[in-house]
Amino acid sequence: MDSFENITDFVNFELRSKNEARLLRSLFPLVESQRGVIKTNGKTLVDLSSNDYLGLADHPALIEGAKKAMEKWGTGARASRLMSGDLEIHHRLESAIAALKGKEAGLLFGSGYLANTGIIPALCGRNDVIYSDHLNHASIVDGVLLSRARFYRFRHNDLNHLEDLLKSHRSRYRRALIVVESLYSMDGDLAPVSELLELRGRYGAMLMIDEAHATGVFGAKGEGIISQTGADAVDVILGTFGKALGGYGAFVAVSNRIRQFLLNQARTFIFSTALPPAVIGANLAAVKLLDEEPERRSRVCALASELRQALKKDLGLNTPSESQIVPVIVGGSRSALNLAESLRDEGFFVKAIRPPTVPEGTARIRLSVTSNHTAKDVRRLLEALSRGL
Ligand SMILES: Cc1ncc(COP(=O)(O)O)c(C=O)c1O
Known part of the structure; x- marks a missing residue:
């Protein structure tokens, strides 16, 4: 068993192990977040990782x-x-x-x-x-x-x-x-x-x-x-x-x-x-x-259904989703990180979800559809996914 005499050694060891396993997490400060669009690092991105499903956070x-x-x-x-x-x-x-x-x-x-x-x-x-x-x-x-x-x-x-x-x-x-x-x-x-x-x-x-x-x-x-x-x-x-x-x-x-x-x-x-x-x-x-404002609910459900169907029909991807949370499961943490990065390059803010948040071997990107999104966003996302997968 590893034994550590001070906190710095212990913390360095843990961080190194996480990094090697592609499980290191880091923060990503936004300078703006409005109606489903965020600004970070000089980029403007469509936010597909929030849980603000009805777009109420800035209502x-x-x-x-x-x-x-x-x-x-x-x-x-x-x-x-x-x-x-x-x-x-x-x-x-x-x-x-x-x-x-x-x-x-x-x-x-x-x-x-x-x-x-x-x-x-x-x-x-x-x-x-x-x-x-x-x-x-x-x-x-x-x-x-x-x-x-x-x-x-x-x-x-x-x-x-x-x-x-x-x-x-x-x-x-x-x-x-x-x-x-x-x-x-x-x-x-x-x-x-x-x-x-x-x-x-x-x-x-x-x-x-x-x-x-x-x-x-x-x-x-x-x-x-x-x-x-x-x-x-x-x-x-x-x-x-x-x-x-x-x-x-x-x-x-x-x-x-x-x-x-x-x-x-x-x-x-x-x-x-x-x-x-x-x-x-x-x-x-x-x-x-x-x-x-019940239309917010209908909008998010309709957009999510469109996305789920297109993932299956156009990209041949099976997702367990029956809702506005639509995972694209890729398996390894490295693949999930790569896909998230390629989507960010195409204008979408998406996070890779890795163990221990999800079981080993089921790393994924979690797309979350909100009423702030449009049918055009969904179409662009599908194109970006087809290039990134
Ligand atoms: C199913 C479930 N329960 C509870 C929570 C925790 O809620 P909160 O973010 O308000 O602490 C979450 C957060 O993502 C969740 O997904």
């Missing part, structure tokens, strides 16, 4: 909402919700979320990462078992690890594997939790929600679904995917404001009793400062816009 209504809330309440919430940071606008946003998701109540968290790492350990502990989809986001994985529960990862969207694990182990534990995403962040495919509900009922488990990427884009009102199969039956629905809703922070939509339980039990809620007024003001405006 005047969100900016105005943020300004008004800040003028009334100041810049900071001053404390956690359970101290003096519990503002009336937090409750307004929670009611709006509950109505959107079709649940009794909402509860805000500082971010999606904080929501997952707070809620999962609140629901499960040492005597419990968690079943987690293999492709779940890192924040879910970290929540599972923090809970100290026994956990099993089932193969992605593989209900037979999940049921085998439930059959073998469920009865040995006090509580069981099944946790999945409704729309997977790196593959863009959907969870089989009805079947998961059925398994949850049969094996006496709790079901938690992370709708970070579906909220705002899917559903007649932007409520997400779950509503189509019955939001009522899902115990915990999680969503974030930092993606399609153009702001920051996260929420759960739950029953009144689960809300009360979580605000007493989830450590990332209890021991963290409440979201600041400006962020709440922007988030409130974004939820309202889901109703007022």
Whole structure:
């Protein structure tokens, strides 16, 4: 085993190893980002790597909402919700979320990462078992690890594997939790929600679904995917404001009793400062816009469908995507980096996604379509891809 006597040696060793494996990450400061176009390094590029699916991050209504809330309440919430940071606008946003998701109540968290790492350990502990989809986001994985529960990862969207694990182990534990995403962040495919509900009922488990990427884009009102199969039956629905809703922070939509339980039990809620007024003001405006500007949703869905079809028909590429997140899987990290670079040379800002974000051998570029894009952007992108692959 390597032994290091100081931090510099250890850090240098780790960075060298990552660099050799083509896994070194670096920051890329933008000097401007407006309506899906970014400026960096003297170049103007179409941004295909943001999660601003509805183009709300620079919408005047969100900016105005943020300004008004800040003028009334100041810049900071001053404390956690359970101290003096519990503002009336937090409750307004929670009611709006509950109505959107079709649940009794909402509860805000500082971010999606904080929501997952707070809620999962609140629901499960040492005597419990968690079943987690293999492709779940890192924040879910970290929540599972923090809970100290026994956990099993089932193969992605593989209900037979999940049921085998439930059959073998469920009865040995006090509580069981099944946790999945409704729309997977790196593959863009959907969870089989009805079947998961059925398994949850049969094996006496709790079901938690992370709708970070579906909220705002899917559903007649932007409520997400779950509503189509019955939001009522899902115990915990999680969503974030930092993606399609153009702001920051996260929420759960739950029953009144689960809300009360979580605000007493989830450590990332209890021991963290409440979201600041400006962020709440922007988030409130974004939820309202889901109703007022449904064309943003239709536009992003239509463009994404066009891209998925053309990838298959014109370039012969299979993508697992069923949504606005469209990965082009190339395998090795080096190939993904090369493709991202060639697309940048052609005017598109695209990031290579490499392990450990995705499993070994499935490095990719993740194209994310937003309502800021046009049919012309999609056509140009396809041409660039055909040259770069
Ligand atoms: C499925 C999923 N859950 C949670 C998060 C974390 O959300 P946040 O960025 O608000 O911390 C992400 C972020 O990408 C995500 O993809």
